[in-house]
Structure formats: C-alpha cells, structure tokens
Amino acid sequence: MRVIELSDREDAAAYAGKLFARWGAEVIKVESPGRAPAERADDLYLNGGKQRLQLDPHSEDGQAQLAALLGSADVLLTDLPAREVLERRLLEPTSEDDPLVRLSITPFGLDGPYRDYAATPATLLALGGYTYLSGDPGRAPLTFPGRYPYYQAGNFAYVAALASYLHRTSGGHPEPIEVSVLEVVTSLHQFTDVLWTHQGRVRSRHGNRWQNLCPTTMVPVADGYAAVNVIVSFWEPFTHMLGRPELAADPEWSTDVERMKRYDRMDAMMAEAFGSWTRERFLTEGQEVWRVPVGTVLTVPEMVNDRHLTARNFWRPIAGTDLRTSGSPFRFVGEEPPTEQAPQEPRTALPTVGARSGQPSAGLAGRSGVRPLEGLRIVDLTRIWSGPLATRILGDLGADVLKIEAPTGRGPAVVPKTDPLYFADGDPGDRPWNRNGLNNKLNRNKRDLAIDLKAPEGRDALLRLVAASDVVIENFSARAMPSLGLGYEALREANPSIVYVAMPAFGLEGPYRDYVGLGPSIEPLTGTTALMGYGPDEPRMSVQAITDAMSGTAAAVAILTALERRARTGEGAFLELSQHEAGITFIGEQVINYQLTGELPERAGNAHPHLAPHGVYRCAGEDEWIALAVADEEQWRALCDLAGQGWEHRDEFASIEDRLANRASLDAAVEAWTAGQLKQELMVSLQERGIAAGAVNAAPDWLGDPHLWSRGYFFETDELDTGHRLYDGSPLRFGGRRGYESWRRSPGLGEHNREILEGVGGLSAEEIDSLAAAGLIVERPPA
Secondary structure (H helix, E strand, C coil), X not given: CEEEEECCCCCHHHHHHHHHHHCCCEEEEEECCCCCCCCHHHHHHHCCXXXXXXXXXXXXXXXXXXXXXXXXXXXXXXXXXXXXXXXXXXXXXXXXXXXXXXXXXXXXXXCXXXXXXXXXXXXXXXXXCCHHHCECCCCCCCCCCCCHHHHHHHHHHHHHHHHHHHHHHCXXXXXXXXXXXHHHHHCCCCCHHHHHHHHCCCCCCCECCCCCCCCEEEEEECCEEEEEECCHHHHHHHHHHHCCHHHHCCCCCCCHHHHHCCHHHHHHHHHHHHCCXXXXXXXXHHHHHCCCCEEECCCHHHHHCCHHHHHCCCEEEECCCCCEEECCCEEECCCCCCCECCCCCCECCCCCCCCCCCCCCCCCCXXXXXXXXXXXXXXXXXXXXXXXXXXXXXXXXXXXXXXXXXXXXXXXXXXXXXXXXXXXXXXXXXXXXXXXXXXXXXXXXXXXXXXXXXXHHHHHHHHXXXXXXXXXXXXXXXXXXXXXXXXXXXXXXXXXXXXXXXCCCCCCCCCCCCCCCCHHHHHXXXXXXXXXXXXXXXXXXXXXXXXXXXXXXXXXXXXXXXXXXXXXXXXCEEEEXXXXXXXXXXXXXXXXXXXXXCCCCCCCCCCCCCCCCEEEEECCCCXXXXXXXXXXXXXXXXXXXXXXXXXXXXXXXXXXXHHHHCHHHHHHHHHHHHCCCCHHHHHHHHHHCCCEEEECCCHHHHHXXXXXXXXXXXXXXXECXXXXXXXXXXXXXXXXXXXXXXXXXXXXXXXXXXXHHHHCCCCCHHHHHHHHHCCCECCCCCC
C-alpha cells in the first residue's frame, strides 16, 4: 500500500501517516520547500519510516510530480488548509473509476462559518467543550496538554482511509473523505452532552474531583500525588484500604449520593490515612491487597523507567539513534513489535515508484462509500466507554455490531428515583435499562443480545456467533475471557480467521497485568498529569476519563490494521491493547524531547513554551472564557490594534522574547481587556484578524454551535423509551455525506435476541426458547 502524506505540519496527517508507516505501508511525505522546519522531537516521533519529498506546489514541475505520485498511490492524506484543498481540487477524483482514497483533515471542515478560522490544540479544545471541564472553580479552565485534538483526528483519518481502502479492494468505489478536528473533539465526550440533552444539567469543573463520583480524585501522599477511582463495586474494599471498614455499611457513606455530600470530609480522611504513604505503597497495596483502581502521578522520567512498561518492552529504540519512543498501544500477540524508524532527509527528486499495488479483496459487501465497512460483523463484548466507543465508530461506518451484554449489564430492573444518573429527564421510569442516555449514545448502530455467558449454553451460543463473524472485541480484565472458556484458542477453534482484540487496562502481561484500571486512575500513570496543572505544585487531571477515549480510537485503529493484514494473508489475529499505553502515545514527543534535552516538561497552566500571549482569559459574564494564541509578530500587531490598549508601546512586550519573559504581566493585561468582551463576539473579531481564538464552550454552547449545525453534524433519532433525542454525530464525511439516513437508534436490552441467535448463530426456535426459559437470554434485567 502506498500512502501520500501531503503536509507541512506535524499534526493530524503526520500522526495518521505514522500509523500507516508503522504497519507496513510505503509512506511518502510531500512537503513545500519553504515550510518551517519541524522540531526535532516532533520529527522523530511523527516522521519515522517515511520517505520525504520536497515539491513546489506552485510550479508546473512540482504539480506534475505530485500527479505522478498520486497516480501510483492508494491513499492521499492531507491537512493543508481548507481553502487550499478546495482551490487545488485535491479531493476530486481524476476520473469516474479513480481508485485513490482521498482524505483531508482540517480544523473545521471544508465548509461552514469557521472554515477558514485559525486553530491550535488549545482553541479546538475550548470550542469542543473539553477545556471548560478541567481546572478549579473560579480559576481559569485548563487546556489538556499536547496535541490531543490532532492525534485523535489522525486516528479517525487512519480508520476512515483504511476502511475506504478495504471497501475499494472489495469492489466498491471510494468517496472523498473529510475529517473535521473540531467534530472529532466533540464526538469524544463521555457524558457531558448527555447531562444537558437528557437532564438540562451543565457539567462543570471541580478541580481533581469528579462531579458525580466520590472518592474519584487525586490524593496527596508523602512523595507526591496518587489517584483513586471508587465506583460502587469498589467502595467496600476501599474502606478497608482507608482503615475505616465501618464506613462500608454506614448509611452516611455507603452510597455515592451520600458520599458526594461529604466530599470535604472524605478528602480529610484520605489525607490523614495516606499522607505518610509513598506513591509506591499506595499503588501496590491499593491494587494488590484491596484490588481498588488506584494510580500514581508519574513524571516523564519515572514513566520511562516504569517497571511495567519496561517488562512489556513498550519503549522501542529508534533505529540508528540512542533514543527510545513509545511503541504501539496494541500488539499482535506472539509477534515482535514493528521497528521504529528514524526520519529520512528530504529529497527533491521524485522517488522511483512502481504501479499501484494490487490487493486481495477484503470480502466486504458495502454498496456505498459512506458505509465502507458494510459486510463486516463484530461481536462486541465491551462495556463502560472505551470499547463501546471503538465499536460505535465502526458501526457508524457500516459494520454489523452485535452488542453482547449480561442480563444485568445495564443495572437492576428497579432504580430509585433519587438516583438521576444519566436517565432521560432524570427519571429511571419503568424500564430504566433502556433510559440511560450514556448507554444509548454509545450503542447506536448496534444490535443487542442479552445473554448469560457464564452458563455453558450461553458460551456455546456465543461461539456460534463467533463462527459467523469477523471480529471479537472485549475490555474485561486480563483473566476474564479465559475464565469463561472464551480465550483466544476457543475463539480461533470456532473461527480460524477471527480477529480478536482484548483491551485490559494494562495489557495481558507485565507486573500490572491484573491491576484494576479505569480512566481516572490510569491517566496519572500516563505522564499527562505531570504536564497539566496550575504550576509545579498544583497538578490536575483532565477529570474526563480521557484515556478511555484514547484507547477507544486506538482499538478501532487496531481492528482496521488487523483486517487489512487478514485481507493480504488470510490469517486471523489476536491483539492486545493497553489503555495505559494508549494514553502515553499522546505525549510521545514529550518523552523524546526529555531524552534530547534532559529537561522535564513544565506544568505551566495554559502557557506555551514559544508563544505569548497564549492562554485562557476571562470574558464578560459568569465563568465565561476565551482561549487565544498569538503565533507571530503580525498577529501581535493585529491584537494590539484590536485591543487599543497601547501594548505595542510597552518595552516589556516589544519582542516575543520580552513577552515570554514578562508572561505574567502580559496575561494580566490581556485579561483586563478580555474581561469586558463577550466571548463569542471576541472570538469572531480575533479570527477576522487571523488570530487563533476559541470560546471556552460549556455543553449548551457547543451543542448549539452554529458552525456544527450548519455542517449537519448532530444526529437525531427517536429512542425506544426516551423519545426524540439529540446526540453527537460522526466527524467523518464521505462525498459530503455522513450516512445518517441509514443509522439506527440504540437497541433495547435483548431487543435482537432471536434475530441474532437465529439469523447469525443458526440456533433453532426450540434452542432459543430453551435459553429464554432458563433465563439465559432476557429483555429485562432479572429481579
């Protein structure tokens, strides 16, 4: 497979190109001769294994060479500006039967009011609703570190391009693909949107505390900070870890609702109990003695030397250097990971390329390029967020996703009305199992089978489904599937060509193999918390279980990678994916930069190491903010002209070096001005002058954003038990379409029991009746 990466940046296209290169594609990165040179750490992290070619896009020779390259390529990836993509007609096929998969990634898409707006990770996270949720009440919201929006867009781009490529090899015709980074961000909320659309509640920020879980927060210990994530099943063992077992059944503490009322007292108890503990004791005792999801805040060098990552051989040498980089978050079990290559020097002459590669059919049956995975069947055993997100992405692309859940997988049949959770209108109703907005949001485009896999009959029925499917995915603990008799050997016996993806929190091997992991306890172990906070002594978590979103998209990447390999080799595969390692890959350039410089990355609020002003600034109104980033002297002059505050005449702001040295006084001056401005109007004024700016949006803001509505982003449907509902949509457009007309609402519990067991598994009516009579398949939770 040959991939052309047309890009002058180290962002989304570079990340997608990195994935293609890692897994065996020939990737040629085409750059403009005058582009700004890449930072060394970025170059090493994102451009390894790619050929590099400098072409002048404005010269006849450059255009001819690019045309020749595209004529021999399978995939074009570009993150050039939207206007340039349209003017150069980069997504337009050269003929009716042009087989090239063409994909563009832009901050806001190829149309809409924001199409030509400037963007940075900070402004995209602000507009997409992430920034509003992180940080302390009353203080500036915090931007998540790194290039999260762009790397997630790179994951979506890889999945969409590879799905379209497999569709093409199966006889389909690829449609031009458009990825909007802002839409990627808004599609990766867990329940922020559901709280608003289903209950009219605005999710807000609470420092390191979760808004609806206690205790789920960070804990100061003797040598730093640790994290704990207690949900209902972990409360009793946590009370023993706390040294207060009597609290387990105390009505003032035994429910999350009651504990939330006493969060300050809980923090005080934890500080007293754990203040003398080391991070190592907190992690090992919490996990190995009490089996509670806890983690610790690691610096970058501590993470690089972490015993678990070392034992798993996660850090990979970069060929030809003495540096190490983060490996893939997923691996083919029993195989050596791919070699991580160093970047090549750019060349100016067209490399010798052969004809477009031939590829055996992937066997997909899709008729429409907007549903490239039609004909693919997935047995989905996942739960919570990461796994359901992965299969939702693939279901959106046309895969037949069979959602397999336990009879009690959606909770009890009766829920107290005092527990609003994510229920529509805050009311569990008579059928609470179908009224949970988060469950419904994550399970669109799926069919549902509620079956007891612990019973031999349930296990046997599942294996019959596996025999007729392409993929099995689960995110249980490392020991769960083997204990059910459903390990890889059993799955492979049922279907030798099955692709099986296991997603345990810390992988299938290594010292942390059996550790319990949930997003808030995993995040500090990824190094991101070492970069996020108000200063060196004020670490903060995202408080968004962000590693779930990271591993969810990585799982979709893993499945497409394995399917492409199966199309070439005819072989199935067993893949393991670590959520812990998925989180680390989002700051990979920071790990390399530390090795290059020996300097620890700073925890510096919303500051940028090279740009000033760069931050989140208060605006008019209660808790209203704007993120802005001034990239060069021209933008600085434009900001000074707009503000009219005379900053251009102040010596301490005369140059970028001066502004960086006097960042505190500069930020204070900027905020004194922005505090009198409305955030939306100010964003428009700044963008009109070419300055990247984004209003810090809460859920009602981004759910009502005019740009997203103008692009038809949101998905609306009539749910089984909650009526008409609005949800986030897909950030992918194929030929200008998202395919919503063929999407289906979320399924009721066990809604498709008979349809799946008979139509896919081949069970007889008598066999299905027997399962129902024994209570092994249900349409409501057991009493």
